[in-house]
Amino acid sequence: MSRFHKLFGLGLVGLMLVGLLPLVFTSQPAIAAGDATLQLSKDAKLGDILVDSRGMTLYQFAKDQANVSNCSGGCATAWPPLVVAAGQAPTAGDGVTGKLGVITRQDGSLQVTYNGLPLYFFASDSKPGDTTGQGVGGVWSIVHPTDTAAMQPMQPAAQPASGGGYGGGSGW
Numbered sequence: 001m002s003r004f005h006k007l008f009g010l011g012l013v014g015l016m017l018v019g020l021l022p023l024v025f026t027s028q029p030a031i032a033a034g035d036a037t038l039q040l041s042k043d044a045k046l047g048d049i050l051v052d053s054r055g056m057t058l059y060q061f062a063k064d065q066a067n068v069s070n071c072s073g074g075c076a077t078a079w080p081p082l083v084v085a086a087g088q089a090p091t092a093g094d095g096v097t098g099k100l101g102v103i104t105r106q107d108g109s110l111q112v113t114y115n116g117l118p119l120y121f122f123a124s125d126s127k128p129g130d131t132t133g134q135g136v137g138g139v140w141s142i143v144h145p146t147d148t149a150a151m152q153p154m155q156p157a158a159q160p161a162s163g164g165g166y167g168g169g170s171g172w
């Protein structure tokens with residue numbers, strides 16, 4: 001392979017990496033700590049679901065226990081928890097009647113719970129109303145206003161077309 005081809009190939013790889021960096025740093029819908037207002041949203045397929053103040057869908061993880069998060073590391077990167085700042089409390093918008101709470105995660109952050117369910121976003125949801133995390137890996141689902149940790153309502157899910165997915169393997 002000529003020196004030109006090697007340099008050209010390295011240049012292309014560099015450009016691809018630079019082009020992907022904004023996606024890496026902007027794709028997570030992390031909410032600012034302290035801004036945790038839960039609201040209801042109507043989804044045409046899923047019915048009433050819980051969202052945050054920006055309209056981003058909230059999810060539950062079937063491997064969690066009541067008031068205990070079992071999603072950390074890479075799991076928490078793909079599924080960022082809804083958190084509040086120390087001394088702050090989550091608030092309920094119109095129609096949100098479940099019990100709101102806060103638990104301390106392994107990393108010390110304070111994660112919001114709804115009826116004992118630790119709440120998460122899905123990093124692949126890019127805009128308000130997206131529900132692309134529904135059913136991922138057979139362990140992730142949107143949160144309905146009537147859900148509780150004791151129920152752990154999971155619907156069978158179609159796996160992503162790639163055969164991969166978030167929620168399988170690696171303990172999450």
